Amino acid sequence: MSLLHTIQLAPADPILGLNESFARDVRQDKVNLGVGVYLDEDGTLPLLECVRIAEGRLTAKKTPHGYLGIDGLPAYIKATRELVFGADAAVLGRVASVQSLGGTGALKVGADLIEQLTPRARFLISTPSWENHRALFTRAGFEVGHYRYYSPELRGIDFPGMIKDLEEAEEGTVVVLHACCHNPTGYDLQPDEWTRVIEVVKSRKLVAFLDMAYQGFGFGIEEDKAVIDRFVEAGLEFLVATSFSKSFSLYGERIGALHVVTQDAGAAAKVLSQLKICIRTNYSNPAKHGAALVAEVLTDPELRQMWEDELGAMRTRIKALRAQLVEELRAEGVTDMDFIADQLGMFSYSGLTREQMVALRTEHGIYGTDAGRMCVAALNSRNIGHVARAIAAVR
Ligand code: LMR
Numbered sequence: 001m002s003l004l005h006t007i008q009l010a011p012a013d014p015i016l017g018l019n020e021s022f023a024r025d026v027r028q029d030k031v032n033l034g035v036g037v038y039l040d041e042d043g044t045l046p047l048l049e050c051v052r053i054a055e056g057r058l059t060a061k062k063t064p065h066g067y068l069g070i071d072g073l074p075a076y077i078k079a080t081r082e083l084v085f086g087a088d089a090a091v092l093g094r095v096a097s098v099q100s101l102g103g104t105g106a107l108k109v110g111a112d113l114i115e116q117l118t119p120r121a122r123f124l125i126s127t128p129s130w131e132n133h134r135a136l137f138t139r140a141g142f143e144v145g146h147y148r149y150y151s152p153e154l155r156g157i158d159f160p161g162m163i164k165d166l167e168e169a170e171e172g173t174v175v176v177l178h179a180c181c182h183n184p185t186g187y188d189l190q191p192d193e194w195t196r197v198i199e200v201v202k203s204r205k206l207v208a209f210l211d212m213a214y215q216g217f218g219f220g221i222e223e224d225k226a227v228i229d230r231f232v233e234a235g236l237e238f239l240v241a242t243s244f245s246k247s248f249s250l251y252g253e254r255i256g257a258l259h260v261v262t263q264d265a266g267a268a269a270k271v272l273s274q275l276k277i278c279i280r281t282n283y284s285n286p287a288k289h290g291a292a293l294v295a296e297v298l299t300d301p302e303l304r305q306m307w308e309d310e311l312g313a314m315r316t317r318i319k320a321l322r323a324q325l326v327e328e329l330r331a332e333g334v335t336d337m338d339f340i341a342d343q344l345g346m347f348s349y350s351g352l353t354r355e356q357m358v359a360l361r362t363e364h365g366i367y368g369t370d371a372g373r374m375c376v377a378a379l380n381s382r383n384i385g386h387v388a389r390a391i392a393a394v395r
Contacts, residue, residue, distance in 0.1 A: 013131075013132075014131040014369055014370065014371075015034060015035055015036075015131050015132070015369060016035060018032070018034030018035065018367045018368075018369065019032070019034060019035055021361070021367065022034065022367050025365055025367075027365040029365060029383070029386055030365035030366070030367070031365065031366045031367065031378065031379075031383045031386065031387055032367050032375075032378055033366060033367055033368045033374040033375045033376070033378050033379070033387070034367040034368060034369060034375065035375065036183065036246065036346045036347060036375050036377070037246075037251060037346075037375065037377070037378060038246060038249065038314050038318070038346065038377040038378070039377065039378045039380065040380075041317075041380050041381065042380070043378075043380055043382070043383070045249065045251075046249050046314075047249065048248060048249050048306075048307065048310045049306055049310060050297045050303045050304075050306040050307040050310060051248060051249065051250065051293055051297065053303060053306075054292075054293045054296035054297050054300075054303060055293060057296060058289075058292055058293065058296060063292075065288070067284075067285055068099070068285050068286055068287075068288050068291070069285060070098075070276040070279050070280050070284070070285045071097070071098040071099060071272065071275065071276055071279070072098055072099020072100075072257075072285075072286050072291055073099060073286075073288060073291040073292060073295060075292075075295040075299060076099055076255075076257075076291035076292070076294055076295040077097050077098070077099060077257065079294065079295050079298035079299055080097070080099075080242065080244075080257045080294070080298075081095060081097045081257075081259065082298075083215070083221070083225075083242075083298065084212070084215075084225060084228055084240060084242055084257075084259055085225075085228065085229075085232065085259070086229070089232070091232045091261060093265050093268070094261065094262050094263060094264050094265055094267065094268045095259050095260065095261050095262070095268060096259070096260045096262060096268040096269070096271035096272040096275060097257055097258065097259045097260075097272075098257065098258050098272070098275045098276070098279060099255070099256075099257055099286045099291055100241070100256045100257055100258050100286065101254040101255075101256065101283070101286060101287075102243050102245055102254040102255060102256040103211065103212075103213040103241050103242060103243030103245065103256045104132065104136065104243075104256075105254065105256055105258075105286075106241035106242065106243070106256045106257060106258035107133075107136055107137075107209075107211065107241045107258075108136060108140065108282075109258050109275060109278050109279060109282075110209060110239045110241060110258050110260070111136065111137055111140035111141075111142070112140060112278040112282075113239075113260070113271070113274055113275055113278055114140075114142075114174060114207070114209075114239075115140055115141050115142070116274065116278075118172055119141065121142060121172055121173065121174050121207070122142065122143050122144075122145060122169075122170065122173050122174070123137045123142045123143070123144045123145070123173070123174045123175075123176060123209075124144075124145050124146060124147045124165070124166070124169055124173055124174070124175050124176065125137070125144060125145075125146060125147075125176045126146065126147060126148075126149035126150070126162075126176070126177075126178070126182070127146040127147065127148055127149050127150065128149070128150060128184055128185065128349075128371060129146075129149075129176065129178075129183075129184075130178075130183045130184065130211070131184075131369065131371070133176055133211075137176070142174075146165075147161075147162050147165035147166055147169075147175065148161030148162050148164075148165050149161075149162055149182075149185070150185045150187060150349065152351060155339055155351070156187055157187050157189065157193075159189070159193055159196075162197075163196060163197070163200060166197065166200045166201070166204065166206065167200055167204060169204060169206055171204060171205040171206070172205065172206070172207065173204075173206050173207070174206070174207045174208075174209050175201060175206050175207065175208055175209065176209045176211060177197070177208055177209070177210050177211070177227075178210075178211050178212075179210045179211065179212035179215070179224065179225065179227050179228060179240070180212060180214055180215065180217070180218040180219075180224040180225075180227070180344070180345070181213075181214035181217050181218045181224070181344045181345025181346070181347075182344070182345070183211075183213065183214070183345065183346075183347060184347050184349050184369065184371060184372075184373035185343070185347070185349040186343025186344050186345050186347050186348060186349055187343060187344070187349075188218065188344055189227075191226070194227050194230055195230070198230055198231060198234045198236070201234075201236065202234055202236060207237070207238065207239075208231060208236065208238040208239070209238070209239045209240075209241070210227070210228065210231070210238060210239065210240045210241070211241050212224070212225070212228070212240060212241065212242045212243075213241070213242070213243040213245070213246060213256075214246055214247070214345045214346065215242065215247060216247045216311045216312075216315065217246065217247070217311075217314070217315055217318070217344070217345045217346060218315075218344045218345060219344075220312070220315075221308065221311070228240060231261070232261060236261070237260075237261055237262055237263060238260075238261050239258065239259070239260050239261070240258070240259040240261070241256065241257075241258055242256055242257050242258075242259070243255070243256040244256060244290070244294050246346065247311055248293070248294060248297070248307070250290050250293065250294070253287070253289055253290025253293070254287065254290065255290030255291055255293075255294060258275070260275070314377070318345075318346065318376060318377050319341075321376050321377070321379045321380075321384070322340050322341045322343070322348070322376055323341050324379075324381075324384055325340055325348075325376060325379060325384055325387070325388060326338050326340050326341045328384055328385055328387075328388035329388045329391060329392065331388070332388050332389055332391070332392035333392060334388070334391060334392050334395065337350070337351070337391075340376070346375050346376065346377040347373050347374065347375055347376065348373070348374050348376050349371075349372055349373055350368070350372045350373070350374055350391070351372060352368075352372045352391070352394070352395070353372070354370045354371070354372075356372075356394045356395065357369065357370050357371075357372055358370070359394040360390055360391070360394050363390075363393075363394070364386070364390035364393065364394070366386070366387055366390050374387075
């Protein structure tokens with residue numbers, strides 16, 4: 001009997017699978033608004049100037065390609081911890097941090113750690129959440145439920161519903177929260193709402209797992225990490241997954257980090273030792289290039305400033321694209337989608353139905369997820385009119 005005799009064809013990934021269909025599409029005016037990737041005005045993936053310079057320096061050094069430690073490149077880990085928690089933050093003494101394969105890798109290593117500590121924990125993700133959250137945490141062995149988040153009727157967050165669901169969660173439930181630029185909706189909690197969420201996490205003894213893949217795309221690098229500071233101030237143990245895919249335009253380098261905030265240095269050391277086992281038994285140790293690039297940029301004051309400016313320019317341009325899309329839609333007679341201008345981050349949760357998204361794809365060559373998410377960061381002045389006309393046509 002063949003090992004593979006029962007194997008079934010798996011469905012395509014709801015986000016990355018779109019790239020494959022897009023690549024096969026022969027239409028000249030096709031537009032890929034599926035995956036969360038920022039493209040410049042020419043429709044190309046930018047190589048940030050700070051990264052280009054850092055790469056030149058690293059190449060000139062002609063460093064041999066040795067193994068990194070299991071937890072990653074020390075200079076990178078230090079720099080990324082400081083970016084997330086603040087350079088002189090006292091909490092750093094009790095945070096265990098490891099380099100990860102992008103934000104997804106951080107989520108998986110974090111899930112593996114939780115599985116070891118509390119295998120029967122239940123995970124709660126927002127309705128809706130990033131398409132891969134459910135799959136990833138399910139695959140890691142957990143039962144995954146939802147807390148209410150986005151309400152189509154309210155065209156915003158059902159905050160009372162969210163709080164009720166968190167209040168009803170059993171002690172020890174892991175709650176996955178988007179630190180900024182909620183994916184896919186683009187709607188974030190207000191500071192007073194975070195206060196309430198933190199209160200409930202604390203009083204119900206829940207475990208917060210913060211996903212922060214878009215630091216710098218909401219209001220700014222500092223502003224977007226404010227919620228992390230709030231969790232620290234509350235004295236909670238929690239996890240943070242971060243990524244430099246978007247903020248450094250380093251998608252293919254798979255560079256991110258996992259941080260576990262513990263109660264004291266002793267606990268952090270124990271957590272780090274366990275994280276290293278999770279990593280070692282999965283892929284041994286991480287890749288070096290992306291980490292070296294990020295470390296070079298973050299530790300050199302000039303490159304660091306350049307990065308902040310470049311990231312700021314991406315953020316500002318996405319906001320301008322949102323405003324322009326609203327205008328183009330209005331010109332096509334679509335007057336009820338102004339909310340696009342208020343959403344944060346790379347995505348617009350358009351409110352279009354699955355059927356409308358399929359029609360956008362098949363009839364107009366415009367690719368967004370079936371759930372109605374479109375990556376506004378891939379718009380430009382040449383494709384935006386076509387997108388607006390197509391949206392008007394399928395509604
Ligand atoms: C997205 O949501 O499109 C990105 O985070 C890319 C991915 O891996 O899904």
